[in-house]
Amino acid sequence: MEKIDYSKRSFAYYPTNAIVIAKYENGAWGKPEISSDFMLSVHCFAGAFHYAPECFEGLKVYRGADNKVRMFRPDENAKRMISSATYLDMGYPDEEMFIEMCKMCVRANWEFIPPYESGASLYLRPVLFGMNPQLGIRSAKDVTFIVMSSPVGTYSGAKALMPGTAVLSRNYDRAATYGSGYYKLGANYAQSLHAYNIARKQGYRELLFLDTATHTHIEEFGSSNFFGIKGNSYITPDSDSVLPSITNKSLRHVAADMGLTVEMRKVYVEELAEMDEVNACGTAVVITPICKIDDKPTLESTEITKCYHIGDPENCGPISRKLYDAIVGMQKGLLPDKYGWCMILEEK
Numbered sequence: 165m166e167k168i169d170y171s172k173r174s175f176a177y178y179p180t181n182a183i184v185i186a187k188y189e190n191g192a193w194g195k196p197e198i199s200s201d202f203m204l205s206v207h208c209f210a211g212a213f214h215y216a217p218e219c220f221e222g223l224k225v226y227r228g229a230d231n232k233v234r235m236f237r238p239d240e241n242a243k244r245m246i247s248s249a250t251y252l253d254m255g256y257p258d259e260e261m262f263i264e265m266c267k268m269c270v271r272a273n274w275e276f277i278p279p280y281e282s283g284a285s286l287y288l289r290p291v292l293f294g295m296n297p298q299l300g301i302r303s304a305k306d307v308t309f310i311v312m313s314s315p316v317g318t319y320s321g322a323k324a325l326m327p328g329t330a331v332l333s334r335n336y337d338r339a340a341t342y343g344s345g346y347y348k349l350g351a352n353y354a355q356s357l358h359a360y361n362i363a364r365k366q367g368y369r370e371l372l373f374l375d376t377a378t379h380t381h382i383e384e385f386g387s388s389n390f391f392g393i394k395g396n397s398y399i400t401p402d403s404d405s406v407l408p409s410i411t412n413k414s415l416r417h418v419a420a421d422m423g424l425t426v427e428m429r430k431v432y433v434e435e436l437a438e439m440d441e442v443n444a445c446g447t448a449v450v451i452t453p454i455c456k457i458d459d460k461p462t463l464e465s466t467e468i469t470k471c472y473h474i475g476d477p478e479n480c481g482p483i484s485r486k487l488y489d490a491i492v493g494m495q496k497g498l499l500p501d502k503y504g505w506c507m508i509l510e511e512k
């Protein structure tokens with residue numbers, strides 16, 4: 165097998181040994197199977213292709229400095245998938261089945277868990293989609309659940325904690341006020357693809373979405389949640405149309421324990437001018453500092469109405485760095501897992 169240079173990996177697909185697949189048909193789950201065949205045979209009338217009864221998750225598995233393998237808070241991902249599938253009114257794996265299939269996937273791809281020194285990790289992507297043939301707009305009756313994996317490096321491909329830029333999305337919305345942003349549905353991401361393409365062509369790393377009703381307050385990045393540091397406060401938006409990030413939830417806990425004041429509330433765009441540090445946070449992006457955010461009349465426009473410079477363009481802010489060290493320290497066995505968030509996995 166080709167030797168992989170994990171230190172050069174970014175967040176892109178890399179083939180592994182196997183996936184784990186289970187089917188829910190006629191109201192009952194079949195046995196999860198490990199398969200080395202990554203091609204699926206799915207009916208072309210399956211709802212997933214037409215009305216998007218589909219949701220997914222993302223979680224990471226880390227090889228620690230102590231060579232132990234840790235999976236981070238899989239119970240939280242299981243709960244969120246149940247919440248997404250419940251929103252779509254379709255079948256779902258219970259927490260035990262979700263975690264067991266994640267473990268099976270890790271064991272089947274054990275040699276793809278990157279070494280500690282590389283800074284990379286094994287990303288798990290659980291996916292649940294409607295597979296029964298249908299034509300009318302209905303929730304899926306039968307579903308397929310798959311856990312797949314890929315070794316990944318940083319989301320942007322840049323060095324960890326290297327600040328990047330973002331632009332506000334004023335003329336493309338991601339998730340409506342009473343829409344599905346709170347759930348991890350593929351459909352939410354479809355709404356961001358075109359806007360992302362425009363932003364990336366202009367060199368922006370991230371796209372920051374606003375509330376769809378008033379476009380006055382910050383929701384989240386297309387890939388991750390938003391948090392800012394102002395003085396001694398950790399500030400993050402409170403919104404029913406933002407994905408409840410497990411990373412953000414964990415960071416709020418760590419921040420409060422560090423003595424920061426945690427504010428989960430409406431965050432107005434103008435507040436960016438007063439922020440000392442701003443970051444994207446999530447499983448894929450971990451903590452990614454954002455050092456500049458442009459506000460433009462439209463994404464296509466060349467005019468910049470306002471440019472918010474935040475912190476040092478070369479370095480992560482000091483408080484965000486402390487938060488990063490605390491959370492990554494637990495994930496990689498450098499610090500005690502004082503909240504019991506890491507599940508230690510064995511090869512067999």
Ligand code: PLP
Nearest residue numbers: 387388389407409410411446447
């Ligand atoms: N928001 C969006 C839109 C995301 O895609 C993600 C990634 O999963 C997050 C937030 C962060 O969530 P988590 O920390 O659970 O990965």
Ligand code: COI
Nearest residue numbers: 222223387446447448449
């Ligand atoms: C994750 O962080 O796990 C996500 O699903 C975000 C996506 C941009 C890869």
